[in-house]
Amino acid sequence: MGIEVEEGAFVEAPTADATGMDRRAFGEFVSPRGELASYAFGWTTGAQPHAGRISIGIGAGNPGGGTFHALVVPHDDGHGLSLTDEPFERVPQGGPHLTAGEARAHDTLPFIWWVADAVLDRDRRAAWMLHWLTGTTSIQTLEVFERREPVLYVSHDADDGVWQLIGPTDADPRTGRLGHLHHAVDEDPTLVAVLDLRPGESATRPAPGAPWTRHPARRRWFRRRP
Secondary structure, three states: OOOEEEEEEEEEEEOOOOOOEEEEEEEEEEOOOOOEEEEEEEEEOOOOOOOEEEEEEEEOOOOOOEEEEEEEEEEOOEEEEEEOOOOOOOOOOEOOEOOHHHHHHOOOHHHHHHHHHHHHHHOHHHHHHHHHHHOOEEEEOHHHHOOOOOOOEEEEOOOOOOEEEEOOOOOOOOOOEEEEHHHHHHHOHHHHHHOOOOOOEEEEOOOOOOOOEEEEOOOOOOOOOO
């Protein structure tokens, strides 16, 4: 048996001052040896500092149990993790909230980092947060950019890593627009299903809400979808 990451509830709500959205995702982790952990991660648009949050809990009811909290921050071309004193969420498998100092002294910290890496790699909602965190941009047709058409084609280019978002209307390279990828997911959360596309992959669907079919990526601003 390999690592299992089971996605749980997803909660979003406007911030108290209505200037952004607070999004939180929950789930469970099981190691190949059957070790359990619960997690929650989330982000608040418009908030400072510009960082995600993650909580991982182990050993509920046991003397060595605890809930570890960390910031998810931009680092080089990706992200990094930094322990924090401030609790984010209480999770089912977690024991008492641990400060950053208590977490560093805990003998299970390497396991916690392993869980965090697995969650951020395998929970599809985490890709949404990470694209927000790093400000991933995408080339979009004018109709998609102006929210007049749904996204039916997504590609992740192999040569330069650029993302393309295209709707029912064939792409016109003269009218393409540059927009943040996470804004498109804000408008249509079903796009989380294809945020794990590797460079050189693409996905199509016949209509919003329909299943995605994956293909090798076509050339940028193609004229006909597969």
